[in-house]
Amino acid sequence: MTCPEELKKVAAVILALLLRSAFQGAHCELVVSPVGPTLVNVMAGSNVTLAVSFSGAPDPVVTWIRGILPVATWTLNSSEAPDIDMNGRDVLRLEKDGSLTFVNVPLSYDSNYTVEMTKSGLGKAFTSFTLKIFETLQNVTLNTQPDFAEEGSDVFTLHYSMLRGVVQHQVWFFNGGEIKNDSHHLMEQESLSILGPNRSDTGEYAVLLTNPFSNATARTNVAVRYGPDEPKLETHPPQIFYVSGESLNLTCQSDGFPQPTPVWTFGDEILSDSHEGVLSLMNVSATQGGDYVCTLLNEDTKERREKTLRLRIYERPLGDPTCSVDSLNSTGLLFHCGWMGGTPPAELSFPAISASNNGLGDFSVTLEASDSLNGRNIQCIAKHKLDSRSCNITTRSPLKFVPFVRTIVDNDGKIVVTVQCLSEASPEAVVSWSRGGQAVSSGTTHHISGDTTLLSIRHVNASYFLLQNYTCTCSNPLGSHSREIQLQGPSISRSSLFPNQDGTIITLTWEVPNASVVTGFDIQMKGPQLQSNAPNATRTKAGSDGFRTIQRKTGLDRKTDVFVLDPKSTYRFRIIPKARLTPGEPSEVHRIGPGDGLSGPAIAGIAAGIPCSLLFLLLLCCLIYLCVSYCKKKNNQTPYPVTRAVEKTKAAQPDKSPHILLAGGLKSPPDYNRLHRAPSERFVDLPTFVPPPPVRVATTV
Incomplete structure (x- = not known):
């Protein structure tokens, strides 16, 4: 391998590490995950580790929880020792990577375990494990309860027991076939229950017990015994009595081999619809109550037994009392x-x-x-x-009541006024009618209803009803109460007008006195013609100066709508009550729309107010002038009072020149006023004051 190729590999590794660091920094999320399966099966007494790995943050705080209780807590790579539950310090070990190790794990540590990792500034991460601890299965045996299965009993149970071991799965077999949970078999922990055992349950029963480390099988033979015995009669559901409409079953059972055949009879009738001793009665009625007899016959022994069951079927009365x-x-x-x-x-x-x-x-x-x-x-x-x-x-005597009056016009054009008097009473009150102290009876003009609560009065002329006084009296054995009704002509007690938001539709409402004879209403309006709902209709402003009828309503109506109005025009409305052709007093006039300008009284008030205002302003000015003059005069008066001696001196010596007697060589007294001048006004030194010598003055009269 050449040197450049090695450099390329090193660069790739560094780049991968940088990308991984950038990716982790971008996510900033603490993640913990299991290393291996989360369901751990282990033999008791062995060592096992629930291994985990984490990423996203260094040295998080690790907490292991058993069920809902914490058992170990540690901050990874911390100098302090892990905090382990006192009862588990001999078993639990917390690894440096956060894994939990069990040393010589006992059976009692079989549970669910959750590991939680937290880091300041990051969210919480967790994962869970299930630890199953087993022992080898040894010496498994089967027992029955009761000792013998009896047909017709409620339940027959098989229990298994063992010297030691932990069972993970159990499988029950009957005559080599696997048993499933159904209506006849119920498998529970360490047992198999046969519900209602019968002869078909006779045979070999076996149970297979397994766990991940061992298995064991136990077998036993069960014989269901039969023999003639007293019949057992039951009702299902068991009740003392049954309600009409319910369904129930009657059962008849007896021990014996072979199985006896039951027969049900009711009265003299044999009920052939029973099946294996069960008689089903669906939607029973009261007529099905009585004695039911179950007869059982053993075909081999020919022994016959019977027993009677009394069935009570009650039927609830209809409705409420x-x-x-x-x-x-x-x-x-x-x-x-x-x-x-x-x-x-x-x-x-x-x-x-x-x-x-x-x-x-x-x-x-x-x-x-x-x-x-x-x-x-x-x-x-x-x-x-x-x-x-x-x-x-x-029970109550008739209470106070308010008669109800209603007016219509019949097919003959006559006005029919119906007066109804109803009073709350118990027993129901009987109503009697009178007019002017005379009893009223049914005839051409008057008619009293069958229950006496309605009196109908028929007449073609509305004036007939004016000021008619009728009296209705409601009475029962506990007392009576009377009420007088005085009929009056058509009238309206109160009316109101309610416009819509645009002012194009108004609603008129009105009320009629209870005793008023009214068969209809004329709705009258004064103002421009109403606008049409047609989109191209011409809108007119002109209209009649007087009221005109725009609607006619029946005597039962109490409201009406008028549309379409011009919001810029003024309208006035009123309601005329009528008794057939006889009109009554119109209602108050309701106006809607802008005002019509100042009225004559308003103009006269303004004209009278102008001169009154001017006169008030003039009086106000005079008052101000007098106040100012008084204040000036008061300010010009001497602030100090003048004695009467000074006034006499001024009157006796009007001449302010020195007295003639001073001319004989005496000097004038100094000018004392100069002493009060300001220093800037003093041009010479102040003279020394020398009091004048005494002068004798003689006066010749």
């Missing part, structure tokens, strides 16, 4: 409770009324009406074998 109370001769109360159907019939009673009396299926009790029964809750208790229920009824 019902309670009611009715009036009896206007003074008595008849309480009734019923829960029909059912086998046997339900037992009914009213404990609050009569604790000793009861009935089956249907029961009634009579009481005289009294105040103590008003508002009282009476309960009926209904008891059946399948269920127990109750129903309640509260």
Whole structure:
């Protein structure tokens, strides 16, 4: 090999290492993986290692977990010793690469093991192993429970036992054929159960036990014994009684060899549809309840045995119990409770009324009406074998009510006003009608319904109904309540207008007094013509100055929609109630659209407000002037008070020149005002003050 070729190989190795380092740095991921299989089978007492490898980070923290408990922890290449569970220090060893070694592994270390590796700044990596520890199988034997198999018994079980060993797989055989789990065989740990053994289960049974290091087989013969015995009758599912509609099986079994043949009879009829002692009854009814007899005959011994089974089939009563109370001769109360159907019939009673009396299926009790029964809750208790229920009824005198009035026009063009009076009462209230103190009976003008709650009044003229007073009285044995109805002409109590967001559609709603006789409504509008829904329709602005009818509604309507409106125009709407051809007072007027400008009163108000505003401004200016004048005058006054002696001096000496007596050589007093001048105003030194000599002054009058 030449030198250049060696250099090329070295360069390739270096390049590969660089690429591997770059790849690991780019991924920055800690990876741990098993070295070898993850399912490890080992003999007890040997050494085994759960080997792992990792990449992506140096010296990670390794933790081995047995099941859910950690057993060993170590930071790879750390100077500190691995932290191993105290109970496993004689068995467990933690290798430098993170692998876990078992020394003389005992059977108790059979478990699942998980290794977790972590590194700061990286995610957690882990992998799992399953360690199976076995021993050599030795001295396997088979036992039966009970000692002998009996046909008709619930279960027959074969158990295996051994001196030592660990079983990984078990296979059961019957007469050389492998047994599978089915409805007749149930394989469990260390056992095989034969469910409902019969004579066909007689033969050789064997079990093959294996593990990865050894296997063993055990055999035994099972003989199912028969002999005539007392028949065993059962119901499946086992219950004391059954409900109509359910399905069940009747079984008849007896020990004997050969197998006896069972026959079922019900009454005098032989039921031929039974099979091997099992009689299936599907969707049973109450008529199928009674005594069923199973007869068994041994064909060899000719011995006959029979046994009777009583089958109880109950049928639940229909629905729920019902309670009611009715009036009896206007003074008595008849309480009734019923829960029909059912086998046997339900037992009914009213404990609050009569604790000793009861009935089956249907029961009634009579009481005289009294105040103590008003508002009282009476309960009926209904008891059946399948269920127990109750129903309640509260006796109550008629409560306050509001009569309901409805008006229509019949096919003859007559106005028909129907008044309905319904009051909550128990027993149901009977309604009587009167007008002006006189009883109302059915005739041409008036008609009372069969249940007395409706009174119909027919007349062609709307004025007939005005100010008519009717009285309805609801009564039962516990009391009565009356209500007067005064019919009135067509009217509207309240109305509203609701526009849509675009202002093109409005909804009118209105309410009518309960006693108002109304057969229809005229919807009137004032404003421009309504726009058409057609895309090329011409939009007109002009319209009638007065209200005009645009819709007619029936007496049952309470709302209507009007469209299409021009959002830039102003419309006014109102509703006219009518009793056939007789109109009532219109509703309030509702306006929609922009305003119509200032009204006359608004203009007059503005005109009157202008001079009032000017007059107010003038008064305000005068007030300000007076305040200013007063302040100036107050500022010009002497700040100090002048004594009366000074005022007298000023009046007696108006001349400010010196007195004539001073002319005789006396000097004038100094100018004291100069003393108060500023230093810049003083041109000479201040004179020395010399008080003048006393002067005697004589005054001649």
